[in-house]
Amino acid sequence: MSTKPAVNGAHKAAIRQENEEQILAAAERVFADFGFKGATTARIAEIANVPKANVHYYFSTKEALYRRIMEDVCDHWLEAAMTFDNSADPAFILRGYIEAKMDLSRVRPYGSRLWAHEIIRGAKFSSEYISTTVKNWLDSRVVVIRGWIDEGKMDDVEPYTLMYMIFATTQHYADFGRQIEIFNNDKPLTDAQFAEAKENVVRIILKGVGLA
Helix, strand or coil, rough: CHHHHHHHHHHHHHHHHHHHHHHHHHHHHHCCCCHHCCCCCHHHHHCCCCCCHHHHHHHHCHHHHHHHHHHHHHHHHHHHHHHHHHCCCCHHHHHHHHHHHHHHHHHHHHHHHHHHHHHHHCCCCHHHHHHHHHHHHHHHHHHHHHHHCCCCCCCCHHHHHHHHHHHHHHHHHHHHHHHHHHCCCCCCCCCHHHHHHHHHHHHHHHHHHCCC
């Protein structure tokens, strides 16, 4: 029995995936730089090095492309908190989460900046996603943190405030990356500098909640 149709199908699927990834990466950057209104599919196609028609083929509207990226960025942030499910040690869990969030700011800064722009502008396209998926995720983590507090494993702090501080601090390294460069003699942080910053962020936050 011939396997040629199956091979052709796998090849087409691989091409489709590659094209989508190129378009998504380019769109993330363009939306972060120009916002939803300022971004154009022509500019996205140029950055992705694909015909403009391809952008419309894979994503029917600019809004659909924008929503896809927004949710993908946040999904990766939520995945960074998987440590909450793997241990009962708050220091280990919070360290893993903070480090993962810092690393995402390092490798995916445009996604973080895009998210910041969206929220600053009133979360026009993401309110429903935030009020359901993200809120449910956050509430479940708050329950875990309150459990640690009740068990005497960490100081009695407001869990939501703690999570907001982690959001803000870790995402600062993406959202305000240019400012950090200016303070660093107009140079991006080296890998060694970033590793040191990550360790300091972890240490300061853990110490602040009694987990030094």
